Every structure is written in structure tokens, then in C-alpha cells.
Amino acid sequence: NSSFNQKKHPHRRYNPLLDEWILVSPQRANRPWQGQTEKVAEEKLPAHDPNCYLCSGNLRVNGERNPVYKGVYVFDNDFGSLMKDDIEFSEEQSDFFTLKPERGINRVICFSENHSLTLPEMEADDIKKVVDVWQEQYEELGSEDYISHVQIFENRGSVMGCSNPHPHGQIWAQASIPSTVLKTQENMKKYYEKNGSSLLEDYIKKELEVKERIVLENEDFVALVPFWAIWPYETMVVSKRKAENILQFSDAEKLSFSKILKDLTTKYDNLFEISFPYSAGIHQSPTDGKPHPEWHFHMHFYPPLLRNAEVKKFMVGYEMLAEPQRDITPEQSAEILQNLSVVHYKSDK
Amino acid sequence: NSSFNQKKHPHRRYNPLLDEWILVSPQRANRPWQGQTEKVAEEKLPAHDPNCYLCSGNLRVNGERNPVYKGVYVFDNDFGSLMKDDIEFSEEQSDFFTLKPERGINRVICFSENHSLTLPEMEADDIKKVVDVWQEQYEELGSEDYISHVQIFENRGSVMGCSNPHPHGQIWAQASIPSTVLKTQENMKKYYEKNGSSLLEDYIKKELEVKERIVLENEDFVALVPFWAIWPYETMVVSKRKAENILQFSDAEKLSFSKILKDLTTKYDNLFEISFPYSAGIHQSPTDGKPHPEWHFHMHFYPPLLRNAEVKKFMVGYEMLAEPQRDITPEQSAEILQNLSVVHYKSDK
Ligand SMILES: O=P(O)(O)O[C@H]1O[C@H](CO)[C@@H](O)[C@H](O)[C@H]1O
Ligand SMILES: O=P(O)(O)O[C@H]1O[C@H](CO)[C@@H](O)[C@H](O)[C@H]1O
Numbered sequence: 001n002s003s004f005n006q007k008k009h010p011h012r013r014y015n016p017l018l019d020e021w022i023l024v025s026p027q028r029a030n031r032p033w034q035g036q037t038e039k040v041a042e043e044k045l046p047a048h049d050p051n052c053y054l055c056s057g058n059l060r061v062n063g064e065r066n067p068v069y070k071g072v073y074v075f076d077n078d079f080g081s082l083m084k085d086d087i088e089f090s091e092e093q094s095d096f097f098t099l100k101p102e103r104g105i106n107r108v109i110c111f112s113e114n115h116s117l118t119l120p121e122m123e124a125d126d127i128k129k130v131v132d133v134w135q136e137q138y139e140e141l142g143s144e145d146y147i148s149h150v151q152i153f154e155n156r157g158s159v160m161g162c163s164n165p166h167p168h169g170q171i172w173a174q175a176s177i178p179s180t181v182l183k184t185q186e187n188m189k190k191y192y193e194k195n196g197s198s199l200l201e202d203y204i205k206k207e208l209e210v211k212e213r214i215v216l217e218n219e220d221f222v223a224l225v226p227f228w229a230i231w232p233y234e235t236m237v238v239s240k241r242k243a244e245n246i247l248q249f250s251d252a253e254k255l256s257f258s259k260i261l262k263d264l265t266t267k268y269d270n271l272f273e274i275s276f277p278y279s280a281g282i283h284q285s286p287t288d289g290k291p292h293p294e295w296h297f298h299m300h301f302y303p304p305l306l307r308n309a310e311v312k313k314f315m316v317g318y319e320m321l322a323e324p325q326r327d328i329t330p331e332q333s334a335e336i337l338q339n340l341s342v343v344h345y346k347s348d349k
Numbered sequence: 350n351s352s353f354n355q356k357k358h359p360h361r362r363y364n365p366l367l368d369e370w371i372l373v374s375p376q377r378a379n380r381p382w383q384g385q386t387e388k389v390a391e392e393k394l395p396a397h398d399p400n401c402y403l404c405s406g407n408l409r410v411n412g413e414r415n416p417v418y419k420g421v422y423v424f425d426n427d428f429g430s431l432m433k434d435d436i437e438f439s440e441e442q443s444d445f446f447t448l449k450p451e452r453g454i455n456r457v458i459c460f461s462e463n464h465s466l467t468l469p470e471m472e473a474d475d476i477k478k479v480v481d482v483w484q485e486q487y488e489e490l491g492s493e494d495y496i497s498h499v500q501i502f503e504n505r506g507s508v509m510g511c512s513n514p515h516p517h518g519q520i521w522a523q524a525s526i527p528s529t530v531l532k533t534q535e536n537m538k539k540y541y542e543k544n545g546s547s548l549l550e551d552y553i554k555k556e557l558e559v560k561e562r563i564v565l566e567n568e569d570f571v572a573l574v575p576f577w578a579i580w581p582y583e584t585m586v587v588s589k590r591k592a593e594n595i596l597q598f599s600d601a602e603k604l605s606f607s608k609i610l611k612d613l614t615t616k617y618d619n620l621f622e623i624s625f626p627y628s629a630g631i632h633q634s635p636t637d638g639k640p641h642p643e644w645h646f647h648m649h650f651y652p653p654l655l656r657n658a659e660v661k662k663f664m665v666g667y668e669m670l671a672e673p674q675r676d677i678t679p680e681q682s683a684e685i686l687q688n689l690s691v692v693h694y695k696s697d698k
Pocket of ligand 1: 314315316318321325504512
């Protein structure tokens, strides 16, 4: 029997943030694909689209009109998943029918008045204005008495359920800490209590020594393909110092963060020379009023594409029932991302 | 403030199988959809397709030729995610780089030689032949010394990553117990140790009293929309008696199982009058040689469609980062499924 080679042999890896294993099958990377392919829509978009409900000055689905805005614009989602109302509720449930009302606020954040832009095509200074608003919103929503968690995220591209190309993200702020965040928190807490340091701080130190999975680095942030990544080109952006949440970042740090976001999303676009789809979002300390020394600010990028602009990874069957599975290894993906330019393929320079 | 109504107000529900909460937003069910739509491919397929690598007598991608088979046909997956080889491995890993080789066997099961069929269009007696093979395979693979878990599943439809319409499923048998199965097992075990009975046995007893979420029932099995279902039309098929795994079923029970599978998948097809996509798979006791009195055989159906044949539920952004979210309530879905016929829309009767 031959000896183990992680570029060749199926193996499982451990994710300490979720206390879960994933399956890696490098030998499977070259299987032929005869299945569903995605549409690649690369029309040139106008700077203002009269039919877009996110564009400046336009009418929204619910009849309200957007102001004539420049830069970042935030409003309450017209079809939110949560409601602000305080609902009267009398607990009287059996073992198997456990349910409780959930209060919260859903907001939409337009990143720019320019309909045709995306994060990588914006200037770092303009991305910083988005980061400023993320900070303000985290503060404003988090200081509501009943809000324990503020989830900031972006779905980009129609393959990620995004129904409008206008550059925008969302915030779902709610009374409870959501399942995946709570799990992450529990694992960070266990680590913190055992070692007196942040799990992610210790982890990125090791990654910066090895270098293999680092995609980008600046003074304050690092972008890497986690050792336990499940999506083909999944990455994580982590602050070098242990900040528990976005409130702790200075102006300089917010600019560093904006720059690494610009460079990372530019590399993504350059990978297949398309507007690269993903879901991305921030994990940080909840706003439940408790101390959270275990938390370490980070942002996940989950892009679905696998081989090219048309073939995505399907997380189905085995993945839904058993555990996440990937073909190309995190190290192979990191190498590909490392070698890509930070100059956007559409730019003239 | 108004009082709580689960058909109207956002709430969270508890899933005891995974010890996780989900978010339900019934008020959001009618939001307009302007996003990506799925292709509905309803061409009539031939009984034998010369280009199909699963059809009887045809050449496969790797150059092997299928025998001329009738009924069910099993073979090793040409592009498996696992390898049988016993790989030499010396542990020498740090905290954050935990990895181990994983051995296993991947098989493909053609449900019929007829390229144009699907489970709901097969006779119950012919579905039973598939169930017989699931039983044989679980026994054969599970009795391999190094195999601790046998995952039986089906990805149906191109939207679920299925690249070939020929009716078929898969088996991934492996050395470890996969993450989601292990989590389910831990929760069943806690319940069993506390109550001396099976979590699912007690659960379906309660559901059979309430009736609200029951979709189908026969002598030995029940199909229902779990109280904590996340996919719009998610269901679970559970054996009425606590069988730990498929080996414990008699011929009569296997026929009951086949009948409920036929009726459930027929209702699914009738919902939007299309070949209804889903991932489905069995959860049952692992084959790790240990006693598993906590286990109770069940099969999950995870269908992605939401409003119609073209609009699916996107589990993205918030769902990937925070927690699963649904709009239509499990009770509303159950009612819709209850009212559908068990006569297939394509049949002449
Ligand atoms: O093996 P298949 O059918 O080609 O592949 C499909 O099912 C597998 C198991 O659910 C997934 O890992 C793949 O992403 C999916 O495309
Ligand atoms: O609110 P949107 O953008 O219309 O909806 C999209 O993002 C949400 C949050 O990730 C998901 O729940 C929806 O399934 C998805 O279509």
C-alpha cells in the first residue's frame, strides 16, 4: 500500500470553528461533467436603470420612492423575513413542537448609486464608505434592546439567489443568535477558555508561517483559503489583531479591510473573467450585552463555481445528508488565487 | 401588541434531530420573485438512449461496458469520491491542520433498465426490487471490516446536480461516520438514554395524534413534513416500529416502504406537474459493529422548489452564514401535499 499524499488521496479534514469534518476527494477533480450549466450574463449594465428598484430616485415594489442618493443608501427591506413587532406569546408546547416568536429588522444596503458597479470595480475609498455603514448599522441595530445579533451579508449573482445586479447587501438583525453563529461561538469559547487566546489569532499565525493557503495580506488583514474550506474557492478574511467586532476598527483598519475586499473580489472576477458569484458575510460578536473575549472578527466568502463560469459545485445528496465534500484541495485553490492579478480584467491599465 | 399566530408571525422552531433552530417567515411567502428561474425539461425520453452511460449494454465513460441488464443494476462509480486502498499514514499534525485519510466505496444503482422511468412511474413491486438491493448493499458493504457507514441516496433532476435522467441513486460507504449522521446519532442517543425510547418513535406518535403534518400513512410507514423542515416541501419517511436499519425489515415491510415511496414521489410530481427534483437519502444505524438501540430508520426528502417548477428556494447568504430560513410553513406545505392525488399526472387512469 502506498503512503499518504494529500494531493492524491481521499481524506477528511477537521473544521475547528464548527467542530465538524469535511471530505476531500482530490482524485475526483477531473471527472467529466455532463450536468446542468449556469448562464453567464455579461451584458454591460447602465449606470442607472429605470426598472431597478434599488436605483436612485426609483419606485420600489411597495410603492415607496428611493431618494436621489449618492454613495451608500440603507433602507428597511420591503419583504423582510423578520418583523419589529413585539408579539404576545404564551409558552405551552410539547417536547417535539418547540417554537418561539422571533423579532428583528431586515435592511438592504445599496453600495453605490451606480447600477453597473460591483465591489471589485469600486474604489477602495468607496468600499470604505460601505464598511463605515456596516459599522454604523452594527452599532445602531445592536444597541436596540432586543437585538442580540446583527448578520451583515451579500448575495452576489443570480446563481446565489440575488435577484438584482445593483450592488447591494443585506442585514438581518434579530433577537436570537442564529444556529451557525452560536456553534462558532461555542467552539471559539472552548478554545479561549482552554488557551487564553483567540482561536483565529492562533490559526492565522500558523497560516502566515506556512504561507501555502494565504491569498492576500496587508498590515491589518489576511485573506486565506481555510484548511477546512468546503466551497471550491472559499476564502476567509480575518483581522490580524483580535477585534471582537467591527466597532473596534479604526479608520485605518477599515481602509485596510476595504483594500483587501477589493483585491480579493478582483481576483475572484479574474478567475473566470466574469462577475464572480458568491455569498459573503461577517461573523463577529453578538450584540447580546454579554462580554465576548472569545470572538474574532472575520468574513466568509462562499463562491459556488467549480471548474469554470458555467459549472458550479452542487452541495446535494451526500452533502445534505452526510457531510460537505470537495474535489480540488484548498491548497490547489489557494495557489490558483495567489497567481491571479489584483488588476481587474475589465480595467484598461 | 397582537398575539402570536404561527401562520402570520416570524418564529423559530427547534429541530431535535440536529439540536438546531430554524427561522420561519410565513409573512414573506408572497414576495415577488424577479431572480433566477430554473429550466423545466419535459421532453419525452426514450426507453433506451444510445448515449446514456447508465443504459443497458452501453459503454461507460471509463471504457467499460454495462451488461445487458433488466431491473436493478449496481456498479462501482467510475469517478468515486473515495478509494478502497489502505493508505499508509503517519500522524504528525498540529492543532489546526488535522486531517486523516478516508477509505470507502462508491456505487451507482440503476433503478431500472428503462431510461424513461422515475420512481413514481415505476410499479411498487419494481421499487421493492430497488429496496431489496439497498438492503443487500447495506449488508454487503457494511460487513466490510473497515466500513462504518453506508449512505444510500438519490439526486433527482439537473437542479440537484444530477447529470443523467436515467433513474439511479448512489451509495457512499466509508470508514467514518459522516458529520450530519454523527450529530443525528448523538441527539438520538441522548434522547434514548434519557427516555428509554426512540426519539422518532415518540415523535411520530405525537404527529399521528395531531395529523396536521402527516402526508401519507400505511401499515408500517408514515410520510410527514417535519415540524422543523427547512426546504419548502421537505418530508421524512419513518418506519412506525423502531427498526435500527434496513436489515430489520421483512418482505412485507419493504413492500410497504416501496408503496409509500411511490405515493410520496407521485404527489411530488403532481405538485407542479413536472418530474419533481430532490435529494433523498436514508439515515439509519452505522455499520461500526457497535450496538445502536438509539437509531430509528428514516428517509429524508429535500426538494429545492418553492413556488412553481421554475422558482427554487435559495439557501444562500443568511442561510449559509446564520441559519436555515423558510417562508411557507410546514403545516401549509403538508396541507398542499395531503390534497394531491396519488395517481400520477401522466397516467391515463
Ligand atoms: O456523483 P455525481 O452524481 O456526479 O455528483 C453529484 O452528487 C454528489 C453527491 O451528492 C455531489 O458530491 C456532486 O457535487 C454532485 O454533482
Ligand atoms: O432577500 P432576497 O435577496 O430576495 O433573498 C435571497 O437571500 C435570502 C437571504 O440569504 C434568502 O433567504 C433567499 O432565499 C434568497 O433568495
